[in-house]
Amino acid sequence: MSDIANECFHECGVIALINRDPDDQDTGNLLPEYSVNMLYQLQHRGQLAAGLSFFNNALATKIKIFKNNGLVSSVFNSADKIPSSADMILGHTRYATSGVNQIDFVQPYEMRHPILSNWFSFAFNGNIANAPELKKMLMEQYGYSFIYDNDTEILMHILALGIQKSATYSLVDALTFALSQLDGGFSIVIMNAKGEFAATRDKHGIRPLTYAINSHMFGFSSETIALDSIGFGSIKDVQPGEIVSCINGEIHFYNHTEIPSKSLCLLELVYFSNAASSFDGVSVYCFRSNSGHIMAQKEDIEDKNNALVIPIPDSSKAAADSFAYTLGIPCMEGIIRNRYVGRTFINDSKDRKDTIDLKFKVLPEIVAGKDIYLIDDSIVRGSTLKGLIYKLRDAGAKSVHLRIMSPPIVAPCFYGINMPTVSELIAPNYSTYEGDKPVSTDTNAISKEFSVESLRYLTFDEMVQSAEKEMILCQGCTKGIYPTPSGTQNYKIAVDKFFKKKRPKT
Incomplete structure (x- = not known):
């Protein structure tokens, strides 16, 4: 989270x-x-x-x-x-x-x-x-x-x-x-x-x-x-x-x-809803646990004795536990969150680092020398996540492998989640477009920006699979495909601004 x-x-x-x-x-x-x-x-x-x-x-x-x-x-x-x-x-x-x-x-x-x-x-x-x-x-x-x-x-x-x-x-x-x-x-x-x-x-x-x-x-x-x-x-x-x-x-x-x-909001399942709730008949906890299991099936870890799974508190815990259990490797809380610090939205890089230090404590006793499999629910802009990865490195982690329990966030939401603009999201800057729709995202390039050994996202179809029932999820923030006319219109305006900024006229 x-x-x-x-x-x-x-x-x-x-x-x-x-x-x-x-x-x-x-x-x-x-x-x-x-x-x-x-x-x-x-x-x-x-x-x-x-x-x-x-x-x-x-x-x-x-x-x-x-x-x-x-x-x-x-x-x-x-x-x-x-x-x-x-x-x-x-x-x-x-x-x-x-x-x-x-x-x-x-x-x-x-x-x-x-x-x-x-x-x-x-x-x-x-x-x-x-x-x-x-x-x-x-x-x-x-x-x-x-x-x-x-x-x-x-x-x-x-x-x-x-x-x-x-x-x-x-x-x-x-x-x-x-x-x-x-x-x-x-x-x-x-x-x-x-x-x-x-x-x-x-x-x-x-x-x-x-x-x-x-x-x-x-x-x-x-x-x-x-x-x-x-x-x-x-x-x-x-x-x-x-x-x-x-x-x-x-x-x-x-x-x-x-x-x-x-067109149900996928982020309700991934992050927003309480793990003890159900959404459209789907247990939020079971959905997150299934996501971790599906992600684990993609892995081929050479040295399981040195591997350690760490969730970013709190919504990633169920996925991390399942990921670790499937692979037969330990899962520990190597990152402790101060739950008495409220959410903070800041731009200055120094202030952001100070806030990360205030909100999160990485335990060197747990992470030092380990190959860390870091589990998070999503990446939006990525600034906080970069700070945590830096803290893991500073605490002595041998390597960091980032696993994200949702697809790349490539577009804003216009239905109740006030995300950054397209250009402020990290994934669009590494995505290939056909018209105004992103069709692929270069995860290797994103992994280099985060300074991690590897990065893997759950796909949209794998998220649907995690629900264990027929579930129609909104594709707005993950594919730029919106279920309503105003959502489509607002996205066109947003992505046009992104293209003008990314590809300035010469």
């Missing part, structure tokens, strides 16, 4: 809990505590800010929001930070793909209105790829004004417009309208001041959203781990383009009229 954790942003995690019977006070009293516990389980998805939105029908102010910058533990560090009871709760952990580090950008958002069905709160995970076009449409055709430069405010106005267009002010109608307008990868949970709830997921299923039902509650979460942690069983995926509503203790499912094929 060294590279992607320090050089991409990912937005975010969402949760929702609904008391099926408003008269069931015991369940209502549990919802606030459960919601905070669920946010803890999604802390890895967003460490910049956290928030909860509470609906209580007995109160005059039907919806109240508590949110702030910081970890869940600091935002909700005492019982007086949240109500003692609620009928319904939405929650969010944030890592920004747009906007700045200020309270105005922290979710959930709220749109107040004197009509209860038009007064709503929502939380959103992902990115709207056609946000500029939607903003222009809202301003020119409907007269909307904007305060902030982020896609969440655009989505808020789209939802408000969808409610206005509905004859019954229906949240289902609002999400149906939103799905017809939005291009991107996202999951949305929304509730109104009448006590109605709805949720949806983008039409390709790029971003995850799961749900579960028991006799007292409905629950929704970006990951299964959050629902599992509060006792839900039989957790299922909201299907791509599906709308789920919860009204008067009943749950209803609506299929969007035009459902294209799935």
Whole structure:
């Protein structure tokens, strides 16, 4: 996780809990505590800010929001930070793909209105790829004004417009309208001041959203781990383009009229999701373990007695363990990460080295004299990884062999992972193109830049094989092939800039 954790942003995690019977006070009293516990389980998805939105029908102010910058533990560090009871709760952990580090950008958002069905709160995970076009449409055709430069405010106005267009002010109608307008990868949970709830997921299923039902509650979460942690069983995926509503203790499912094929985010499996979660029915831990096994089958190690597998903490651990077990060589934690140092995004090379020294400790007692097989989930820009390889050399490693559990990252993501531009990614600079599509990457050249004896990536097909089931993964960041029109258009703009910079006019 060294590279992607320090050089991409990912937005975010969402949760929702609904008391099926408003008269069931015991369940209502549990919802606030459960919601905070669920946010803890999604802390890895967003460490910049956290928030909860509470609906209580007995109160005059039907919806109240508590949110702030910081970890869940600091935002909700005492019982007086949240109500003692609620009928319904939405929650969010944030890592920004747009906007700045200020309270105005922290979710959930709220749109107040004197009509209860038009007064709503929502939380959103992902990115709207056609946000500029939607903003222009809202301003020119409907007269909307904007305060902030982020896609969440655009989505808020789209939802408000969808409610206005509905004859019954229906949240289902609002999400149906939103799905017809939005291009991107996202999951949305929304509730109104009448006590109605709805949720949806983008039409390709790029971003995850799961749900579960028991006799007292409905629950929704970006990951299964959050629902599992509060006792839900039989957790299922909201299907791509599906709308789920919860009204008067009943749950209803609506299929969007035009459902294209799935295009699931591969980086959810490789890095972002908790290893204890499942994504589209695939165990994240088993996927990573299978990846390590597949990678190991390519190896022909001459001196196994001197070989040592080291994962870069933490998401590479399952793959490294399986890689080592398959080859019959040891796996040890020769790199220790300080988990109390937050993610840092810096450009100055000296500051970056200082940050690597602060976050990672290489153990000379473990690595000295060894042929190191270094396991990481991906390479984005590569700056942090280069620093770690230098530290391994400095600690006395005899050789370093880099094994990456994903294909080369050759293009940006426009669906909720804010990666560097094409030119800042390392792989495009060593890739051969046919038109605007990368068709091969020179791994030998990249290995020389990293000063390693060898470099090997998992292929896209091998990633699919790791899932042990038919799984359709997004090919945007690994092949420059995007599932939506705006993704394709944004990539063309990005790669054209790359070509102009790489091949300047003479």
